[in-house]
Amino acid sequence: MSKRHSAKHKLDRRMGENIWGRPKSSVNRRSYGPGQHGQRRKGKLSDYGIQLRAKQKLKGYYGDVTEKQFKRTYFEASRMKGDTGQNLVGLLEQRLDMVVYRAKFAPTIWSARQIVSHGHIRVNGVKCNIASRRVVVGDVISLGDKAKEMALVIEAQGLAEREVPDYVAQDGTDKITFVRVPTLDEVPYPVKMEPNLVVEFYSR
Template structure:
């Protein structure tokens, strides 16, 4: 098992949820906490509940760093409308998140690496910045030389996930279009996300 996979599963175990809904998650086999004998989960304080909600949302998107995540929160709070909904919209606009949603990569971690290695074109231009904010109408596709990569073909053919309605995707051409930023209810999270608690955490 690679360090990247170990890190991913540690997040699942620590939070006690199958964060990405994957069949291989150790949470499916064992509900106890990390460690040989597991740990009893204590009742969390309000701060603990808010912190866990933040960690869950950060972890889902490939364990985004605190500085980058807080920057997204600040931008979400600056915009008009509900801050929690704005935050979800900004997270889903990340290029690595779009790659994951189109099923071009099996996990958010793999999607981040896929973008970083320069396999993705946005409106015909090569981009290798996972945090790049995709705009409405932007076209995303896999570079010609990368379209036969096994990880891409296997992920697209997988029935583990569906492409959400706010993204159009042509599985044969490996090309998609970001239609719009979604609302919380539109995002196919395998577990319940609570961006309102994240807002409360940063508003303390």
């Protein structure tokens, strides 16, 4: 399991956007970058800089995905039929921790990963603790018995700041079915994501 080595909201401030749509985000108070010279970093970005930022933003949104994992996912998307950017987003949304987050079983992407790695999630009735596992259409994801009473899960289900998307079908409060792989337009990103720029970045 990869370990986060920096504060997650530093990414918000570096991007100048609240990329997870969280009320606690520091970018709501300070929209400039972190560090001593954050307020002065206003230079114009090169084409490479714009592409790099788009890649960092998309990769950062999915939590503790390493560069190696993200790059491997990109190359897998590039070998699939259709638009590579759309394929990349579809593959990222099929991660088990992301499906748990979309189902509102966890309040944040990091807590979704934690719930999975601690064995509180069932895939088709079988316990799974691999956050990066690929969920396929028709898979049923449910909470374990202990998880149903966890304060973290109860908090997540009461969040008004986001809704369960259409490609995740709810069956009560503790079970969902992954209905289809979403397109970019269906994914409820709080900010604009540009996977086409990510494709350009890796195609250089």
